[in-house]
Amino acid sequence: MDNFINNLLFTYLPHISMTLFWFGVITRIVKSPQSLQAESSQFLSKKGQRWGGNLFHYGILMVFIGHFTGLFTPENLYHMMMTTATKRALAITMGSIFGVSAFAGILILLIRRLKNKRLRLNSKPQDILLIVLLLVEIGLGIVSIFITAGSSIESYAELGIWAQKVITFQPDAGAVIAGHSLIYKLHIVIGLFIFMIFPYTKLMHMLVMPVAYFFRSGYQLVRRGFTKRST
Ligand code: HEM
Incomplete structure (x- = not known):
């Protein structure tokens, strides 16, 4: 890849992407907090929602924990517990399990949305586009596991070195992965694109849901057994 393009995509784009991400997140929370929801489609059709939703959400949550710890833990820190080879084996195993879970889940959710007429008619084009984008991104991530294994x-260690150079604003970050496979690069660029559009999509529910859950009010939990006994 041309040096200029490589630098643009892997030294500067991560910062552009994160700036747009935080700008969008903050302005959306401040300007229109009432619009932050995932607009659940469960009331339109339950079929596939439970399986697809669970497989996707548990899978992607673990994949994100894996990305965060895998990319940002400095070598001398994780070397206190394991070698780079062990860390790679762990990433391949956990990444495969949870990556395939997320992929299967989102595929079920996409098929459900396209096959069910009521759901299809109630979906905006951007709902379907977002699912397809996530499907492609997760697919590329899974393919990249094979490259890591081979x-x-x-x-493999250079992927972490690159990410740590990016967050510490090193101007030579991009050079570290200049020779890496196109699959990794596509995965990273699409990932950064997802961060850029994140504030303007349903994905925003990821940031507000966990917080809103703990501060919710006005819900009354009624357990059937308890209600029966007390009446
Ligand atoms: C710019 C941000 C991102 C970077 C730098 C990044 C980096 C990587 C790398 C280096 C791998 C290979 C790990 C390995 O072989 O062990 C990977 C795998 C993967 N990525 Fe990403 N990724 C990003 C964003 C995303 C996003 C937004 C998603 C999903 C929506 C995603 C989903 C996956 C999946 C499912 C895998 C395979 C399972 C795993 O290794 O965890 N990635 N990613």
Whole structure:
């Protein structure tokens, strides 16, 4: 890849993407907090929602925990507990399990949305586009596991070195992964694109739901057994 393009995409784009992400998140929370919801489609059709939703959400949550710890833990810190080879084996195993779970889940959710007429008619084009984008991103992530498994330990370690150079504003960050596979690069660029559009999509519910859950009010939990006994 051309040096200029490589630098643009892997040294500067991460910062552009995160700036747009935080700008969008803050302005949306301040300007229109009432619009922050995932607009659940469960009331339109329950079929596939439970399986698809659970597989996707548990899978993607673990994948994100894996990305965060895997990319941002400095080498000398994780070396206190394991070698780079062990860390790679762990990433391949956990990444495969949870990556495939997220992929299967989102595929079920996409099929459900397209096959059910009521659901299809109530879906905006951007709802379907977002699911397809996530499907492609997760698919590329899974393919990248095969590349990780087949390449050298140094090449795997460089992914973490790159991410840590990015967050510490090192101007040579992009150079670290210049020679890496196109699959990784596509995965990273699409991932950064997802961060850029994140504030303007349903994905915003990820940030507000966990907080809103703990501060919710006005709900009354009625347990059937308890109600029967007390009446
Ligand atoms: C810019 C942000 C991102 C970066 C730098 C990144 C980086 C990576 C890397 C290096 C791998 C390979 C790990 C390995 O082989 O062990 C990977 C795998 C994966 N990525 Fe990403 N990724 C990003 C965003 C995303 C997003 C937004 C999603 C999903 C919506 C995603 C889903 C996956 C999945 C499912 C895998 C395979 C399972 C795993 O290894 O956890 N990634 N990613």
